[in-house]
Amino acid sequence: QVQLVESGGGLVQAGGSLRLSCAASGLTFTRYTMGWFRQAPGKEREFVVATRSSDGSTYYVDSVEGRFTISRDNAKNTVYLHMNSLKTEETAVYYCAASDSIYYWRDASYKYWGQGTQVTVAS
Numbered sequence: 001q002v003q004l005v006e007s008g009g010g011l012v013q014a015g016g017s018l019r020l021s022c023a024a025s026g027l028t029f030t031r032y033t034m035g036w037f038r039q040a041p042g043k044e045r046e047f048v049v050a051t052r053s054s055d056g057s058t059y060y061v062d063s064v065e066g067r068f069t070i071s072r073d074n075a076k077n078t079v080y081l082h083m084n085s086l087k088t089e090e091t092a093v094y095y096c097a098a099s100d101s102i103y104y105w106r107d108a109s110y111k112y113w114g115q116g117t118q119v120t121v122a123s
Contacts, residue, residue: 007021014122015086048068068083
């Protein structure tokens with residue numbers, strides 16, 4: 001049984017930082033591209049960032065480039081999302097997901113999902 005468990009969400013002031021973690025189990029972690037998505041209230045879920053295991057490539061949505069950093073520890077089956085300079089509009093539920101597809105930006109390409117962790121950025 002595959003499980004992705006996110007943690008690290010919470011309340012932070014605008015301009016602050018958070019680190020999200022996603023611990024994976026029940027899958028061969030190194031075979032999967034790991035991604036982070038987010039869904040704000042009343043909005044569709046959107047791609048944020050992904051990291052491909054095969055070559056370490058990372059892909060960021062433009063709005064977070066330079067502020068967010070994804071990393072993965074294959075020995076711990078864990079992927080992290082370091083978020084700096086957070087903005088109020090980035091308040092959302094953040095989801096970790098695993099994909100074996102090349103289409104890392106499409107949520108339909110992700111086979112497994114975590115339950116999400118709430119990030120609230122206060123002004």
